[in-house]
Each structure stands twice: as structure tokens, then as C-alpha cells.
Amino acid sequence: DGGITQSPKYLFRKEGQNVTLSCEQNLNHDAMYWYRQDPGQGLRLIYYSQIVNDFQKGDIAEGYSVSREKKESFPLTVTSAQKNPTAFYLCASSIGGTGGFGYTFGSGTRLTVV
Amino acid sequence: QKEVEQDPGPLSVPEGAIVSLNCTYSNSAFQYFMWYRQYSRKGPELLMYTYSSGNKEDGRFTAQVDKSSKYISLFIRDSQPSDSATYLCAMRSQGGSEKLVFGKGMKLTVNP
Secondary structure (H helix, E strand, C coil): CCCEEEECCEEEECCCCCEEEEEEECCCCCEEEEEEEECCCEEEEEEEEEECCEEEECCCCCCEEECCCECCECCEEECCCCCCCCEEEEEEEECCCCCCCCCEECCCEEEEEC | CCCEEECCCCEEEECCCCEEEEEEECCCCEEEEEEEEECCCCCCEEEEEEECCEEEEECCEEEEEECCCCEEEEEECCCCHHHCEEEEEEEEECCCCCCCEECCCEEEEEEC
């Protein structure tokens, strides 16, 4: 079955630590996205990538980094510079180009600072 | 003014009720309109997709787009407890990237 796999489902981070969230898709989609979801704030775009080896900052990129070395993979690193990282993180993909029918989302990673 | 406005609720209705969820938007370039359903601790899933104005029906769900008023709606008929979820509207313009603009989401509870 085609889809997006996010791992881990739950992640705990200590203060000052970098952590990496995994996102893999087998939908052959060109575009991939990372969102952060907080209660009452909806989905906020962190980074997005329309093609391999290229990505753009979203609305809240500070304290985060990404890479897109393979079409299937778009990992997100939450760095120690992100002061309030506790949130639900969602990865999504879309066909890309000017067409498309919206996003397919993964099941999310809940990150908690301990 | 935010590009997309959605009342976050929460909304609680009895089973069998007709539910109306709405979003307004300010960008007249938006052409693609979507509704996503998100169950607790899960990723959103695409529920309805509409291009430009008009209505689209799928079972108990109807999506409406009124571009003249910059207003979109999702109607749920004969609501069921399994419809309890957060509903997010999303939209984008034609051309350019596929980047969506989301509403904040409305939490719906259908009580048996």
C-alpha cells in the first residue's frame, strides 16, 4: 500500500539535544512538507520541498533543519535552537507541479521535551 | 486579516443532526478547496475536494464553495458518533506551488 510513514510515533528530547524525525513516502510524490500542530493554532508550515535537493522555509523555520537527498525521504531535525519544540509534527506529500489533489499526511510524531 | 478563517469551536451535536462547518478566506486567487478530517492523535485525511465554485456531494457529506462571498462550507447529514473529529478547511491558488493554506480546524463531537 502506498503512503507516508513517520517515525517514531512518540519522541522525548532532553534540553539542548538535537533530534531527527523521519518521513518516508512511497507515493512517488515530488513535493513534501513538514507542519507543526499545536492546540488552538492549527497547522503551521515549517519547511517544504518541491524537488530533490531543494527546499524552502515555511512560516516557522527557525530552530529546524531539513534535507531532501532522496525523493522518498524528507527528515526534519529539531535543533537545540528551537526553544519550544513540544508539539505534534506532521509530514505530508503531494504530486507536485501545478496539478494535484491536496496532500497525503503521515500519522504524526509527538515530540515532548523532558 | 488571516488568509483563511475557521471557527475553532468546539461544536457538540446529537446523533442524526445536520452539521454545518464553514471557512472564509480573503485571497481571491484560491481555486482549489479541500476539507480534511483528523481523528485524535492521527494525521489529517482528505475528505472532500472541490475546484472553483459549486457543490460536491459524497454520501452524507456535501461541500459548497461560494467564490463571490469567499465562503466555503461542509455539510454532514445524519451525523454519527464516528464523525467526531477535527475538521480542517484548506485551499490553494491555481499554478505555482501546491502549498495549501489551512484553517485552524473545528473540533466536532457527535453524541449518541
